Every structure is written in C-alpha cells, then in structure tokens.
Amino acid sequence: MNTEHTDTFRLPPIAGRPIAEVEAMAAAHYLTLTSAPQSPATARLVDDLTDKIQRTAGRRKSNELTAAVGALVADLLRHPEDFHYRSLSSNAFTGASIGYRPCKSAIEGMKTLGFLDIFPGFIRRYSVSQKAMATRMRLRPAFLEYAASFKISPSQWRDHFASCTGPLRNENPVQLRAKTEKDWNRRVRGKLLPICPSDAIAVMLGERVNEINRLRRSFTLSAEDVEQGRIYADDEVHTLFFRGFNRGNDDGNEYGWDRGGRLYPLGGAYQLFSKILRSTITFNGEPSVEIDLRASHFTIYHGLNGITLNLTDDPYSVEGFPRPVVKAWVTMTLGHHRFHTRWHKDAVKNTLKKAQIDLRAYSIKAVQAAVLEKHPLLKEWEACPLDWGGLQYEESNVIVDTVHALTVGQGIPTLPVHDSIIVPISKVEIAKKVLTEMFEKHIGSTPALKIG
Template identity: 35%
Template sequence: MKPEATPLVGVNDTACLNPANDATIGLIRVPEGLRLRDLSAVSMDLEWKPASAAARSAIDWFYLHLGGQSIAGRAAKLKDAIGAVLNDLLNAAENTPFRPCFRSMRAKDFTGGPVGYRSAKAVIDLFEVKGLVHLAGGNFNREGRVSCGTTTRIWPTTALLDHLAEFGIAPSNRREHFIKGEGSEAASRPILLSTSSAWRGRRRVEGKPLPVDATDPTVIKYAAQVDRLNAFIAKQAIEGAGEVVFFRKFNCGDQAGHAYRKGGRLWVVGGGYQMMPKRWKPSHPEGTKLRSSILINGEPTTEIDIGSSHLTIFQAKLGLPFDPQADLYDIPGIEREVVKAYINLTLSKPRLPKQWPADMRSDFLDRYGCEIDRDHSIYFVREACLERHPILCQRKSIQLDWSDLQFIESQAILRAMDSLNQDSGIACLPIHDSLIVPLSHKDKAIEVLKESFKYHVGVMPRVN
C-alpha cells in the first residue's frame, strides 16, 4: 500500500489560510478560509500504552516499518513512543469536524513526561517521512505579524488509519486497544503512588510511579476499602460505562511524611466513564457516549456534585467564616467556569498564577469554544477573585495545597460510597467531586454525600 504524501505548504505565511486546499488531510478537508491555528486541537499528551494484543502487534509493525531496528539500543523507548503517538492521533481523529493534535516540540516541555523528547521526535519525524502524518510548524503569520510560540499541529493521513484498520484498530474503538499509563498496573493493584507533579512553564508535568509499601497499615486499610467497592460494583448491572474497576492514586510520594495523605482520588482503570463527556456538543462525533446515558441496574442515573469543593475545604480548614451553601464561584461579570478555573489553578500552585496554562487554554477552546487568554484577562480575573476571596492573597504562606484538598475530598467521596453500598445497597460511580447515582436514589445519595463531607470537612456543603 502506498501512503499518500501530499506536502503541506505555506505554514509560515499568509498561504496558511487553507494549508491543504487540494488534498484530503487525515479524515476531511480543512474548512475553507480557516487557518490551521484557528482549528480546535486535541493535546498530544503521550500518556497511553497498548492494552490489547492487536495494539502491540500494530506497534511492532510500525516499529519495523519506520526502521526502528536500525536505531541501536532504543527499541523499548521507541515502541512506547509509537504507541503513545498512535493513541493520541486516534483520539483526535474521533472528532467531527476534523481536529489535529497539538504538541510543543521543545525539548524542555518533555522533561518528566512519560515519553522522552528524543524518542517522541524520532517517531513523529519518521511518521512524517513515511507519509503517515502531516505536520504544521509553530509560527504563523497573523494579520501581518508573526505570532511565535504556537504549538506544532500533527494529524494522521488516511494511510496511517488504513494501516491501523488492518489490525482492527480505529478511532471508534481506541479505548479497547489503549490504556492510560498507570492503567495496566492499576488493573492488579488497588493503590498506586507517584512523585510530586511539577510545573514546567505553562505545562504541568505529572509525577512518576513509585513503589507502594504493601505492609503499611494505611495502605492495607485503603486497599481493603477499594477491594470492597470493587466487589460491590462487580455484582451490579452497569450499562454504558464500560468495564468498572477502581484504583486509588496517591501523589507526592517523594515528600517526607506524605503518609498516603496526598491526592488519593478514586480512578477507573483505563479512564472508562470518567473520560466520557457529561453533555453532548456539536464537535462530538456521531454516537459519542455521554455519562448521562449510563444505567445502573436498569435505572436512569443523575450526577450529584459538591459545589465549589476545593475552595470550600480550603476555607473551612483555615477556620474562616463563610457561607458554604453559597456558590463561591459566582462573581458578577465573569463566567463561572472562568472563576472556577482561576481559583483551582491558584490552589494548585505555590504562588498566584500570572498566565493561563497551555492545557487550560486548550481545554477552554475545546469545551467552550473560547480562547481564555484572549477573552478573559488573567489580571482582571485575578483581581476579581482576590476581592471576593481575599484569603487567596496569602496563598504563598499557607501550607495547604491541591494534594491536601484532593485527599480530604476523596475521603468524603469514599465514605459516602461505602455508606451507600454497604448500608443502603445503592450502587454509585465516582467522578472526583461527584457521584453518578440511580435517579430513584438521588435524595438519599445527596443526604449521605452531605453528611460525609461534613464529617471530614466540618461544614455542610452545597450539593448540586
């Protein structure tokens, strides 16, 4: 099979208004009159690994096809990079209309990531040489000015998708063949631990896996709780959520005295329903599964969540007077989601943030169709948030960060799940600060979640 290799021209000049006027790129043509920069893109995070024999076979084939065997001593790293790149290209290819991947190709932006710079660049360059992907560089001419720093756009050719189809792999069944980094280990281990995450410029780099002390009494207790939740959910009829197997991931294991009290959120192996969108939007491909379509024991479900969870915990643990029943993200003149994004960003960093992170910019473009750094000045948002919640001005001196807040929140969620499962026989599915529950048990679940939150935090929260 001869792959298509239509060149991409004009990426650095005004011709990039439509960089592929005469060629089908990936799945469909770039809409006439749009710059590639204007297309909503999907982040190439390089965090997924093969989960099926078909995916491993495909990776082996691409490794040979790319000539990877001629690069001495790098087989394992190259194969990891091939698998991660293939997954992210498939993830972007799921979308309608067409969306490319975006990825900063600066070496420093790979520091601490699951795939190293050398391996990722080698694979992406070889994919381009073989006509399997198209690349658009990072600098674009905008209204006569060169705008530097735009991340590289990457998208698959039909040749790449055809090769994957020969192994039974397509964008629509990607999750059957790939699993997020810790997923394969989590499938057999209820408790995972990682080092601290870190900020590299505008990008947050996830921590690396650490060994878990299976003899630690705290680990034994937490593992027993996760096993109990897994045993209960395995007996329920869950439709539309995929396979449900929980594990609990703790963070900051490289910090002295972490004592498994940092992070601790409950995750689903492979992402599962937690990665499904809550609501449908026009950019979703036909047949996209939504969380609202999940059935538990044949019943429709609803999602209940703790309002302003982290900010409520933050203020309550500092002993501040405030109304926990109020919407703490309600600031006149600023969209609620923007306020929420800034406050959660502030609580995740040791200092007040001065710019929107790259992943947050991408997320807002994806979810809401707006460029947050252009439409919402972070300086204006910051001043409004500090006026409403002046305690944030002291963020640097307060030793209570995102990992502490996540742990407290996770304890409240797990206590509520245990109570609903063991005391009331009610099945539920967690999504960090919320629970999916059968519609007929909504009131009971709200009552239990409120009481559990009060037990761990000391205040009765607002539950939506």
C-alpha cells in the first residue's frame, strides 16, 4: 500500500469542481464510527435528530438507528468544516458495531434534512492515473446552527463526545480479496470474497488479530501535521486492525491463506500518513521511532533459499547504475512473475518523483544483466514457485508475530507499516530484538534493520 497521507485523485471532468475542493476531498477524514455522545446536550440532540430522520424516512425508531446517528454526528462534528469519507458498500460494514442499514439511514436522513452534503464515490477509473474514491460527505452550516440550539459547539467536542472504551474487537478481522484483474489498460482491485465461518484457519488468524485489538485502549495515540496546523486525535491515527489476504480465486483449490496477510488499520489511518507525519506519532505522549526491515522481500527471497545476504554491502549498489534504478528493477521483478521487457509506468513515475531519475534513460536489459551478475539467485525467479503474494505472506508473518509479541506479550504498543514497525522511542532496543528474532524464526536468516 502507498504511504502517502493524501489520497490524491482526479474527479471526472464532468464534475467541474475547483481544485481546492478536490484537494480538500483528498484530505478527508475517515468516519471511524467509534465515538458516542456523553453529555446530556448531545443525548438530546441525537434523540431529536433520530426522531426527525425517522419521520422523514417513515421508518421505525430503533436503538441501532440512534447509535448510528450518535456515532455519525460525533465524527462529523470533530472536524465540522472538513470532508469525511466512508465506503457505503454493505461489505464495508460486515461485523462492525454500527450496521450498514442504520448508518445509511442516518446519512441519507441528514442529507434529506439539509444537514449534510454527499459526494458519491466511484469505482471505475476515468484515466490510467485516477484512483477510485469512497463517498465523501461534509456538514452544512444548517447543522451547526441546529447543534448550537442545543448549546453544542465543535470547539467543545471532548465535553460532548467520547471514544468507546474497554476492550475492542473487530468482528471482521480477516479479509480475503479476489486477484487483481485488468480492465483494458487498468488494474482493478479484486473484490472482497466471503469467508466460511467454519474455516478453522481463518478463525485462528482472526483471533490472533483481535488479541492485538483488545489492547488498543491501553494506549493513546496522536500525530501532528505541523505544516497544515492539524492535530490527529487518537481514533484518527488508528482504531482496529484487520489482516488482508489476496488472490482468493487463483484456482479451484481450497484457499491456503498464504498470499498477502498484512495487518491494515481500518480506513488506512496512519498507514496513509507520509513518512514525515508518521514520525510525529506519539504513544501516551511519548515520541515514536520507526524500525524498517532493509530490502525486506529481497532478503526474504534469499533467506528462504538458504542464502543470507551481506547487507553491510548495499544490495542495490551495482556498478554502472544509480541505486534508485537498481532498486526499481528489483522491486518490479519481485512484484511480477517474470522479467519485464520495459519499465513500468508506475516505476518511472515514482523514481522520477523520489530520486529525480528518469528510468527510461537506462536500458532495462542492461540493468537486468548487471543485477543478475551481482545476485545470481534472481536468475531463478521466473521458475520460482514463490511469487509476490508469497513473499508478502512470509513478511506479514514476521510483522504480525512481532506486533503480537510486543503488544500482547510485553505491553508495548506497536503499529506495523508493511515492512516496518512504529514503537515508543524508549522501547526501540527490545523492539529490534523481537523483530530480529521473528525474522530468524520465519525466514532463517538475520535481517538488517534501519532506524528512522
């Protein structure tokens, strides 16, 4: 997954929206739906608003609708002038504490009452570079006036709302997606697939994730975007984890739960932060540090083949070519099942952005020959039964076991970011020790770690 904070995208040309509004949509806040009213004033507002929605929609008032209205209002009033987002697909609510139907009724009701603007999401891309967009929404001034009539001001959010307390559990801790498909020249993300409730492996994997989730309220998170003057509250940094597996329909055989498997926070959360923003994360007010597995997939590929790389010698240092060019080739290769004949457009774009180097200035065949000479094991990649999904799975086992050992075993809050972990700065040495031990356990070789 990308680690940029803002999910930049382009709306269809027919939308005709100002650039500033599009940028504001890209910086939208995720609707966690994990906060609730705690003051008498907000209880009265939620009760009155639920009555209005019920009368408008002609539906029966229920505890589920009241809870959905309370959670929705809590999220929207935390940042009243900003956009918020949430996928309104029923799959996105599977097992959630706030159900799909009550949440959708609350959103549609607030829109009908003139309290909320809705900007529907879309799935298909309108250009090669355009991402899908989840539904965006933003409060209208009329709702702030309505809230003021109950003497509720967004500036006093903490007096009126509170995040849910107590042990947390994700009722959908494991997700399985179909393989990515191509639609003309576009790659379309695989759809979510149903998981049999009696699948013993899925149940075991999910329980392990929830053992980590149960300790979420044992620490408080925050982050600060100094440039934007924005502070991210606890639930905006992270709520709950799930483990995402891939390629669920590769063949007709029973799924082996051995592709992908990374730990993701709901809504992307801190994993969508830029590296600079992630560096501001605090645990109970204590600064954090990020520990990376250097050349993770490259090291795993060699380790599983009985070879320990000497990472004091930079594996991406190849005579005749800049390091970013070599790294781009290795990343492309290990993310595909065969050698490329030309540079992928995304690799060209990313390398140009990060290193100001145009890959198209270098012969991909020449780069391949030089890399294979330095790392001859890569010559066997095309015939290797291990693919990118398998590499990611092996890496995920290292990270999941590290997070579990630190969070559950030693009470050290830990946030994973694919091939790295974020921990309180005072716990960096023990975190390095555990991460190394888990890598050696699963891969059979010792990793090189990078701090910062």
